[in-house]
Amino acid sequence: EVQLVESGGGLVQPGGSLRLSCAVSGDTFRDLWMTWIRQAPGKGLEWVAQISPGGISTDYMDSVKGRFTATRDNAKNSLFLQMDSMRGDDTAVYYCARDVSWGRYDSWGQGAPVTVSS
Amino acid sequence: DVVLTQTPLSLSVTPGQPASISCKSTESLLHSAGGTVLHWYRQKPGQSPQLLIYEVSSRFSGVPDRFSGSGSGTHFTLNISRVEADDTGVYYCMQGLRMPRTFGPGTKVEIK
Numbered sequence: 469e470v471q472l473v474e475s476g477g478g479l480v481q482p483g484g485s486l487r488l489s490c491a492v493s494g495d496t497f498r499d500l501w502m503t504w505i506r507q508a509p510g511k512g513l514e515w516v517a518q519i520s521p522g523g524i525s526t527d528y529m530d531s532v533k534g535r536f537t538a539t540r541d542n543a544k545n546s547l548f549l550q551m552d553s554m555r556g557d558d559t560a561v562y563y564c565a566r567d568v569s570w571g572r573y574d575s576w577g578q579g580a581p582v583t584v585s586s
Numbered sequence: 587d588v589v590l591t592q593t594p595l596s597l598s599v600t601p602g603q604p605a606s607i608s609c610k611s612t613e614s615l616l617h618s619a620g621g622t623v624l625h626w627y628r629q630k631p632g633q634s635p636q637l638l639i640y641e642v643s644s645r646f647s648g649v650p651d652r653f654s655g656s657g658s659g660t661h662f663t664l665n666i667s668r669v670e671a672d673d674t675g676v677y678y679c680m681q682g683l684r685m686p687r688t689f690g691p692g693t694k695v696e697i698k
Binding site: 505529 | 617621623625627629634635636637640641646676678680681682683685686687688689690691692
């Protein structure tokens, strides 16, 4: 069974930065797209970003373009989300998820809570 | 962006009774290769979301056959034939055809 474990969440001031990590077990990590999805308090799910298996191609939601960067280290089965110039509306639980095919997220992490507040 | 609309937004169901959730898309989710990229997820209280149904009607591993999905183009439905207490949670449809990927607003299912 694949396991995804996020870390790095916490409290950050507006304008600050935070880096989330997602450790993925299993030997298929390097073959699959990986995704970040977030959920603001009391709200629904919001797709944030994705990264290709080789890490060359990335896609982002409009509101995080230029501020968030998704990367991965296939040698360490790890996914990262660098979040800069953070704003209050970035406050959310951030999930990493494995994309088997066209948004079929078959495995999710437990979520990393992020709070942007002064 | 593709907008997904779910109805109803909340549902209270007696155990053993059926339940149905509708998901409508602002554009067709038919992929050029022939599949339709509409998935269903459930989020139980305090838990991460989990995949239930992918590509309209395929049940994910371990999902009971009480759950079924149907639809085509822009209209989709998730059916639960006989609701059980463990089915409580928020159900989301999601489209994987266009960027950005988008989710419906969610349907909260409560068991009476």
